[in-house]
Amino acid sequence: xxxxxxxxxxxxxxxxxxxxxxxxATGEIEDVTTDEGKNAAAVAxxxxxxxxxxxxxxxxxxxxxxxxxxxxxxxx
Numbered sequence: 001x002x003x004x005x006x007x008x009x010x011x012x013x014x015x016x017x018x019x020x021x022x023x024x025a026t027g028e029i030e031d032v033t034t035d036e037g038k039n040a041a042a043v044a045x046x047x048x049x050x051x052x053x054x055x056x057x058x059x060x061x062x063x064x065x066x067x068x069x070x071x072x073x074x075x076x
Contacts, residue, residue: 023029045052054062 020029
C-alpha cells in the first residue's frame with residue numbers, strides 16, 4: 001500500500017482516503033511519493049549512486065569496503 005506524505009500509510013477507509021486525496025489536490029498537504037509509491041527523496045539519493053554513500057562514510061570504512069571488493073574480484 002502506498003504511504004502518505006510523512007511516511008504513514010494512507011487510510012484504507014474510502015472516505016478518509018477521499019479526504020486525503022482532496023487535500024493533496026488542493027495543496028493543503030504535499031504528496032512526496034513517486035508514481036511507484038516510493039519516497040521521492042530516497043529515489044533522488046539512489047540516483048546519486050555510490051557517491052552519496054561514500055561521502056557519508058569515513059576513510060577507514062571506504063578502504064575496508066574496497067579491500068573486500070578487490071578480494072572478491074581476485075579470488076575467482
